[in-house]
Amino acid sequence: MGRAPCCDKANVKRGPWSPEEDSKLKEYINKHGTGGNWIALPQKAGLKRCGKSCRLRWLNYLRPNIKHGEFSEEEDRIICSLYVNIGSRWSIIAAQLPGRTDNDIKNYWNTKLKKKLISGFLPPNSSSSINNQRKQQQAPFPSSSSSSMYMDQYYGTGLVDPISLPSTEYYASTTTTTNSVPFYYNQVGESIIFSPSSMQQNYQMFVGSEAATSCSSSDNGSSIKQEEIGYHHQGSYNNIAFNSDHHHEFLVMPTSSFNNNNNSIVNYDGGDNNVISQWSTEKSTSSSGYYYDLEDIKQLISVSSVDEIKGEEEDKSMYNYYYY
DNA sequence: AAGGAGTCCAACCGCAACAAC
DNA sequence: TGTTGTTGCGGTTGGACTCCT
Numbered sequence: 001m002g003r004a005p006c007c008d009k010a011n012v013k014r015g016p017w018s019p020e021e022d023s024k025l026k027e028y029i030n031k032h033g034t035g036g037n038w039i040a041l042p043q044k045a046g047l048k049r050c051g052k053s054c055r056l057r058w059l060n061y062l063r064p065n066i067k068h069g070e071f072s073e074e075e076d077r078i079i080c081s082l083y084v085n086i087g088s089r090w091s092i093i094a095a096q097l098p099g100r101t102d103n104d105i106k107n108y109w110n111t112k113l114k115k116k117l118i119s120g121f122l123p124p125n126s127s128s129s130i131n132n133q134r135k136q137q138q139a140p141f142p143s144s145s146s147s148s149m150y151m152d153q154y155y156g157t158g159l160v161d162p163i164s165l166p167s168t169e170y171y172a173s174t175t176t177t178t179n180s181v182p183f184y185y186n187q188v189g190e191s192i193i194f195s196p197s198s199m200q201q202n203y204q205m206f207v208g209s210e211a212a213t214s215c216s217s218s219d220n221g222s223s224i225k226q227e228e229i230g231y232h233h234q235g236s237y238n239n240i241a242f243n244s245d246h247h248h249e250f251l252v253m254p255t256s257s258f259n260n261n262n263n264s265i266v267n268y269d270g271g272d273n274n275v276i277s278q279w280s281t282e283k284s285t286s287s288s289g290y291y292y293d294l295e296d297i298k299q300l301i302s303v304s305s306v307d308e309i310k311g312e313e314e315d316k317s318m319y320n321y322y323y324y
Numbered sequence: 325a326a327g328g329a330g331t332c333c334a335a336c337c338g339c340a341a342c343a344a345c
Numbered sequence: 346t347g348t349t350g351t352t353g354c355g356g357t358t359g360g361a362c363t364c365c366t
Contacts, residue, residue: 016334017334107334
């Protein structure tokens with residue numbers, strides 16, 4: 001036996017809301033509030049609508065301070081970052097964007113942002129200047145031709161839709177550790193995803209992300225549980241996040257440009273503090289941020305479990321993300 | 325100008341979580 | 346503790362609109 005319907009479908013109006021219905025609903029809620037009972041509300045408000053429909057109309061369209069229209073680049077970046085991080089948890093993503101509704105963001109992602117992101121994936125051998133620029137950005141990492149094996153691994157992550165699979169897989173193996181760890185990386189918009197192919201345990205790591213930090217500070221409803229975040233640098237937006245919901249990947253985001261002078265990728269958080277961090281071949285810190293050492297990261301991804309990573313807290317002050 | 329294809333987005337649906345009893 | 350009602354969420358739909366030929 002199924003659940004009884006929330007309303008008598010035969011006697012409720014469906015489809016688009018008329019201005020009269022909108023003003024009735026608005027007026028009622030402004031006067032009386034929702035009363036904590038959406039099911040009873042339409043009757044009280046004199047509406048021939050299902051309570052769920054009223055709730056949706058109010059939350060997505062009528063309530064005050066709803067922001068409609070164009071999304072800013074900053075909003076784009078936050079959505080992309082969080083999507084790569086937590087997937088399609090639209091309500092959580094919406095919570096990071098005041099005035100935006102989950103429905104809005106979901107529609108925006110499905111109709112525009114995903115395509116925008118896909119168009120950001122450019123083949124490495126293209127002759128366009130943008131492609132050349134991206135090739136340069138990939139310079140610090142040993143590269144080789146992509147192979148279907150790694151393509152399969154990438155497909156297997158489940159992090160992005162197969163359709164958005166870029167044609168720029170890169171493969172490198174560590175030379176400084178006894179455990180040689182093949183991995184490849186990819187660029188999603190302004191983010192870079194590193195995908196160790198030999199991981200036994202699923203985890204995901206974020207470095208230098210205000211969005212991830214914001215997310216980590218709120219454990220309500222987020223799939224990224226506090227313990228999965230790992231350690232993040234207090235008072236700084238440079239952080240590390242593990243997400244066992246995702247697969248075999250950690251993420252550095254967002255990346256703005258490649259710095260030819262010191263062979264590094266400049267990674268900024270874009271948040272209020274505008275903290276600058278860099279992925280670099282040099283391990284050091286500076287007033288402008290952190291330099292993530294590539295070899296250390298290679299070692300980091302060779303660990304076999306989140307517990308191992310979380311187990312070691314030494315040297316947290318300087319390299320708070322190196323726990324293995 | 326017509327109509328077919330593609331895009332956008334408000335609204336619906338079903339399910340899971342939660343709350344109240 | 347189990348049952349029932351409600352809320353919240355994410356996926357999907359379908360109609361309106363725009364673009365293209």
